[in-house]
Amino acid sequence: MKNECDVVEVIINKYGGNHDSVIAILQDIQSEYHYLPETALRVVAKNLELPLIQVYGVATFFKAFSLKPRGEHLIKLCVGTACHVRGAQPALDEVKRQLGIEAGETTEDMMFTLETVNCLGxxxxxxxxxxxxxYHGEMSPKKIKKILSDYKKATRSRRHDEIRVGT
Amino acid sequence: MVELTIDGTKIRTVEGTTVLEAAGEMGIVIPTLCYYPGLSPYGACRVCMVEVVKNNRSSLEASCTLPVEQGQVILTNSERVRKARKLIVELLLASCPNSKTLQDMASNMGINKIRFKIKDRGCILCGLCVRYCKEQMQSGGIGFIGRGTSRKVSTAFDVTPEECRNCGGCEWICPVCERACTAGNLIDGLCGGCQNLAPVETCPICTGCSESVGMQGHKVY
Known part of the structure; x- marks a missing residue:
């Protein structure tokens, strides 16, 4: 966790330790780890001299922030009215079946997190x-299968490469 | 100094004071819930609604956060204000039927039925405890988390924060948990048990009636 603190401190220093930049700092932390670790929030609160609850309040207020670990790829599937009429339900069912998770959950290999949203405009x-x-439009169960398998393949080969480089 | 009219009486007061404070100086009582002297005004409960008359129009504003203005005309106890306050207290009671403070307020206002579905949430989100912790105790251990219907008062990560000194101020100031109404069965959402203990004026027409009367007394036809 030592390493984590350093990364967070670099991000905080980038914004000059200003109280107003809590959201920007949290966003940067989130893009680094895909979620907001508890230690990171504590470091932010300490360095900005804010009560922890204030940082925690911001982190829980916005839906974009997650306190639970999320996968590498965040899948947002629209189930708004227009998408619903055009067949969002079968598409959602297909994604769930392909990944074996419910909406709001993360796959075990930390590759995907599935979320439903209400409109993407x-x-x-x-x-x-x-x-x-x-963005992938006009989703049909068939297209979803292909897109997800492409992502799986790409991520797997990248992870393999990383391991090879690491050793 | 600014001059404004509250309930038909002209008053001169210092710029920067709120309408609630100005009315208090005149001895006009405006019911409040989330206002507490010494804490910053918050405007969450809307119980302190007053009517602001401007150019033949009027609007309802929360007096605790409304700064005084030159030539302002304020009505603190008009029909519209009373109706709005009643509705607000009804709504608050529907989410916290066991609050004695709210039950007392309801009997003072002459509310005799809660028209909304009663769902005990145990908190009206008035923010008194949060402000007390932050401003009075200089601690900031508790705060609001979440948003919309899932908004609630909590500590970070649901653990007792380092800042907490166990002063108990948050419980002491809470209008819901400090003075819990112990009535078992509520009729129409109102307890009525301590209604007669509430500071109400006795009705001069029908002395000895069990029904509580508000500031206005019974309506005389």
């Missing part, structure tokens, strides 16, 4: 699925 492309930063 791209209703014409519905049902829409966002994986990380990439």
């Amino acid at each position: 791209a209703c014409a492309l519905g049902p829409i699925m966002v994986v990380g930063e990439e």
Whole structure:
């Protein structure tokens, strides 16, 4: 955890230890770890001289922040009205079946986290699925299967490479 | 100095005071819940609603956070204000039926039925404990977490924080847990058990009636 503290401190120093930049700091921590670890929040509170509850309150207020570990790829599937009409339910069922998780859960290999959202503002492309930063429109169960297997393959080969480099 | 009119009486007061404080100086009582002298005004409970008349229009504002303005016309006990306050206390009671403070307030206002579905949440999110902890005790151990319907008062990570000195101030100031109403069965969401102990004026028309009367007494037809 020593290492973690250093990373967080670098992020805090980047913003000059200003009280106003709590959200920006938390966002940076989240993009580093995919979630907000408890130690990180404690370090932020200590360095910014804020009560821990204030940082914790911000972290729980925004849905974008997660206190639970999340996977490498965050899948946001829209189940809003327009997407629902265009077949979001079968798409959601397919994602759940492919990954073996419910909405709000993370796969065991820490590869995917599934979340449902209510509108992404791209209703014409519905049902829409966002994986990380990439938008995939007009999802059908068949297309979902392909997209997810592509991500799985890419992530697996990358992880293998990392292990090889590591050893 | 600014001059404003509260309930038809002109008052001169220092700029920066709130309407609630100005009314208090005049001896006009505005019911409050989340206001506490010494703590920053918060405007969460909306019980201290007053009517602000401006250009033949009026709007309801929370007096605890409303700063006085030159030429302001305030009504603290108009029909509209009373109706709004009653509704607010009803809503608060629907989420906290066991609060004695709220039950007393309801009987003072002459509320005789809660029209909403009663769901005991044990907290009205008035923020008194949070402000007391932060401002009075300089501690900041408790705060609000979550958002919307899942918003609640809590400590970080649900553990007793280092800052907590076990002063008990949060419990002491809480309008819900400090003075819990112990009535078992509530009729229409109102306990009525200590209704007669509530500081109410006796009705001059029907002395000895068990019904509580508010500041206005019974309506005389």
